Each structure stands twice: as C-alpha cells, then as structure tokens.
Amino acid sequence: MRIAKLLILSLFVSPLFSDILPEGWEKFVIYYNDFEKDGKARINPLKIEEIFSTDSLANGLLGKGYLCAEGKGLTLRSFQLSPHRSLTISIWWALKKEHKPGAGFVIFSLNGKGFISCFVRGGGGDPWCALTKPAGVFQVYYFPGIQNINGIYDFDIMRTLDLRGGVWHNTIVSFSCGREVKVYQDGRRVGRWILTRCLREDDGINSLTLAPYGEAMFFDEVLIIRGVLREDEVKNYYLKLKGLKDIFGDWSNLGK
Secondary structure, three states: OHHHHHHHHHHHHOOHHHHOOOOOHHHHEEEEEOOOEOOEOOEOOOOOEEEOOHHHEEEOOOOEEEEEEOOEOEEEEOHHHOOOOOEEEEEEEEEOOOOOOOOOEEEEEEEOOOEEEEEEEOOOOOOOOOOOOOEEEEEEEOOOOOOOEEEEEEOOHHHHOOOOOOOOEEEEEEEEOOOEEEEEEOOEEEEEEEOOOOOOHHHOOOEEEEOOOEOOEEEEEEEEEOOOOOHHHHHHHHHHHHHHHHHHOOHHHOOO
C-alpha cells in the first residue's frame, strides 16, 4: 500500500511546474524545495546556500516537509534573493500546535541592512503591542530612506485563518521593481504597500529565514520566482496545491 501511494503521489508532484504554475513561469524559478531530496532543493540553478538540519525533516503538505522549532529556522542565503528586482516568494506552512493569543510566530524574515518580515502577534497580554487580538503583520524596517511599515493586514487573524496545529496555509509575498509589495494569504491579497524609495542591491538583502523565532512551524513547497505573478495566477496556484492536499488527505499516515 505504501508503494502504491508513493507512485500515485509522484504522478501528481513530478510535473509540478507544467501543471500548477502558470504557463511559461517554470523557466523563472530560481529555487524550489519540496524537501524530498533529504532537505535539499529540487531546483536551485543559482546555487543559493541552504542552511538546514536533516534532523528537522518532518511530514509536509505533500510528502516530506521541514519543522522549524526552538529558534532553529531554515535559512537561504544569496544576493539573488534581494527584492530590489522583481521577486515572488511562496511558502506553505502549518503550526505544530494551536495558536493561542499572546503567543507569536514568524512566517519569514528577509534580512540585510534592515529587515522585512511577516508574522502574527497580539492579544492575550502580548507585551509586544496593545493589540487586543492576534493580528497578521507585515513589516519593513530600518532601511535608510524607506519609511518604516507596520502593515497590519488582519486585525483578527484567528477568525480569518484556521490556526490549529497541522492546518496548512500558503503565504506569498511579491516585490515589483523593488518598490511595490503585495502579500497574499491562501490565494487572497491581504496587503499592498508602496515603499518610499526602491530597494537597492546595496541594501544587502541576502538572507531569507523561515520561522527565525516564535512558535514551532512546519514548512513545505518553498518556491522563489524571478518575477511577479498576477493576482489570478496566485489564486490558481493556491487552489491547485490545496486541491492536491485535499485529494490525498493527511500524508502523515502514509504507509500505515
């Protein structure tokens, strides 16, 4: 039974880019990791440095995934990650345990002379802020000449997203010409910001970290594209991957 399930899964996953990404976009992929190759990227033509531990491999959205816990995130390093050029980053994630008000988790952080991050904080006496409920936040901070952004895109994210442990979500951030930024959650645009100056190569943004701190999280299907998807393309991508997950169910039971 285990072999049969693996064969069926491979039929759907192997043609990922031709069937799930919009036509023609597969040639713009600069990084793709489904964690099936002992945690290493399946596609990495620019040799982006990967910092991870094989001990953290776990169940994922489809097949294997990666567990970031106890401050041990997964980090990618390369000047090719700088969003001063058009860039799209897509990440599938799930909390290990149900989120509680007062706790917090970071989906990703881009780091250089300043930092760009997407996270959830608030409620339950959270000392970070006075928000009465957990909120989804997108930040751009400390870049010279760029006004800081505290982009609260959802003031009650526990009502919007199912934040129980093991429930998968997709976060996508896109940077257009280093100035326009869009954030999507589960195929829906939740935020758009225009920076007061374009990001530059000398901002030194060369590090992408998943869950650098906060609650333990699973990750899978990390995809980075040189370019910007349209909103309908983002929605279709999300629905197709979610459809595969819905078809195959809980792959943590694979082989049982």
